[in-house]
Amino acid sequence: MINAEQHAALADYLADALRTQGPVEIRGEGRIAMGQSRAMYVLDLAYPGSSGPVERQVVVRVEQWGLLGTNSRDEVRIMQALHGADFPVARILAYEPSCDVLDQPFFVMEFVAGKSAFDPETVDDYVLALDRLHGLDTGDFDFLDQPQEKRDSALLQVERWYGLYRSCLVEEPSPFVEEATQWLRNHAPVSQRVALVHGDPGPGNYMHADGRISALVDWEFTHLGDPDEDWAYLIAMRGAPYFSQAEWLTRIERLTGHEITPERLRYWKGLNFLKGVAVDQTAHRIYVDRVVAAPNLLAIGTGVHLNALKRLCETVL
Amino acid sequence: MSLPVPPDTETILQNCIATLRDVIVPDAQDEWARFNAGLLVGALEYAIARLGDDRADQHRADLRTQVDQLRGTIEKAAHPHAVAALEATSPFEVASRLLVWGQNNPGDLADELRRVLHPVLYRQMESELEAAGPIMSAFERGMRGRL
Numbered sequence: 001m002i003n004a005e006q007h008a009a010l011a012d013y014l015a016d017a018l019r020t021q022g023p024v025e026i027r028g029e030g031r032i033a034m035g036q037s038r039a040m041y042v043l044d045l046a047y048p049g050s051s052g053p054v055e056r057q058v059v060v061r062v063e064q065w066g067l068l069g070t071n072s073r074d075e076v077r078i079m080q081a082l083h084g085a086d087f088p089v090a091r092i093l094a095y096e097p098s099c100d101v102l103d104q105p106f107f108v109m110e111f112v113a114g115k116s117a118f119d120p121e122t123v124d125d126y127v128l129a130l131d132r133l134h135g136l137d138t139g140d141f142d143f144l145d146q147p148q149e150k151r152d153s154a155l156l157q158v159e160r161w162y163g164l165y166r167s168c169l170v171e172e173p174s175p176f177v178e179e180a181t182q183w184l185r186n187h188a189p190v191s192q193r194v195a196l197v198h199g200d201p202g203p204g205n206y207m208h209a210d211g212r213i214s215a216l217v218d219w220e221f222t223h224l225g226d227p228d229e230d231w232a233y234l235i236a237m238r239g240a241p242y243f244s245q246a247e248w249l250t251r252i253e254r255l256t257g258h259e260i261t262p263e264r265l266r267y268w269k270g271l272n273f274l275k276g277v278a279v280d281q282t283a284h285r286i287y288v289d290r291v292v293a294a295p296n297l298l299a300i301g302t303g304v305h306l307n308a309l310k311r312l313c314e315t316v317l
Numbered sequence: 318m319s320l321p322v323p324p325d326t327e328t329i330l331q332n333c334i335a336t337l338r339d340v341i342v343p344d345a346q347d348e349w350a351r352f353n354a355g356l357l358v359g360a361l362e363y364a365i366a367r368l369g370d371d372r373a374d375q376h377r378a379d380l381r382t383q384v385d386q387l388r389g390t391i392e393k394a395a396h397p398h399a400v401a402a403l404e405a406t407s408p409f410e411v412a413s414r415l416l417v418w419g420q421n422n423p424g425d426l427a428d429e430l431r432r433v434l435h436p437v438l439y440r441q442m443e444s445e446l447e448a449a450g451p452i453m454s455a456f457e458r459g460m461r462g463r464l
Contacts, residue, residue: 303453
């Protein structure tokens with residue numbers, strides 16, 4: 001949790017960032033248990049505004065010493081660009097790249113009301129929103145790595161996640177990870193187009209209220225790549241508990257006209273499982289190095305990691 | 318020593334689990350605290366299962382046996398990179414290099430490498446998954462909001 005000293009520093013920071021007319025009082029603070037990649041706090045704020053007293057909620061999203069191998073800088077720029085494109089994301093209110101206030105970089109965003117639990121009423125709208133994301137002008141995201149060749153959308157991701165895995169290795173490598181990575185290199189498909197890819201899409205990563213989508217969340221894995229990476233992730237990961245693979249494929253095709261071949265689905269599922277293996281490995285490293293003692297890292301670094309590895313093996317080996 | 322026979326480690330850890338489960342978890346008001354308390358029960362159960370049982374060493378020994386079984390076949394086939402893979406110290410390193418070689422060189426030797434190495438690696442993965450069961454259950458309960 002945020003300690004007393006950090007509380008005071010954060011209140012001063014927020015007063016400055018939100019351009020208040022006086023000091024900010026943090027009246028309530030709760031850490032959200034659901035998010036694992038960042039520490040997420042919902043803060044109840046009170047402060048004098050330009051037209052009277054203000055009470056509002058904001059969300060503070062704090063990096064966790066490299067957990068899951070992503071950074072806030074790109075996440076913030078992506079969310080700002082999406083907000084500019086009128087895409088449903090929370091508005092960024094402030095970004096602090098230093099470790100001066102909370103020991104880690106963090107950003108502050110508007111609180112978006114809603115629930116993230118699976119909702120059959122909004123799932124079609126979500127599929128359409130994801131399809132719309134894939135159709136956005138990638139020129140607005142030129143700060144991200146650009147795939148140059150037609151197999152780069154796959155190969156850049158393979159090397160990104162394999163590199164992360166190797167950098168966080170604890171003792172020896174897993175032969176299965178090494179073999180599956182080589183399979184993914186050898187079978188990298190040609191991509192027909194480059195799109196903005198969410199990277200972690202599906203139920204749980206969008207908010208909805210009153211039958212409408214209020215925001216898509218968790219943009220730390222977003223990159224330029226192949227849209228099938230997202231569809232495969234939705235089908236095999238976040239969406240798997242709710243519809244079968246065949247049902248998802250039918251739904252996606254019906255709503256977007258996009259057809260995914262079995263070969264491509266197999267490949268991108270495998271890539272996503274490698275991603276899972278790699279990001280979970282960061283938790284193992286951080287836990288055994290005693291950088292963060294929280295037991296969720298032990299769970300992610302062991303069972304969650306092994307589940308992803310098992311699915312990777314079942315998919316490609 | 319005032320205690321001629323101190324309580325054994327497993328008893329202490331089991332009692333910590335019981336206290337966490339029966340006292341701390343039900344009373345934890347904050348969502349994050351409750352999530353962590355539940356996970357600590359799973360983490361301690363995971364740790365207890367390792368007391369006196371170094372599974373990592375056992376996995377290395379089992380894999381080394383399989384690698385040794387392949388050594389003659391690999392040396393007879395005389396593919397330089399496959400032979401060079403045998404020089405690594407750790408059996409996990411050897412198996413990694415051999416299986417990557419197999420992906421790049423399909424054929425009889427690659428099939429043989431997978432036939433011998435995959436079963437032991439799958440067994441190890443399954444046994445580690447089973448060992449992680451308690452902490453995974455706690456994690457999944459927390460992620461579903463059942464704290």
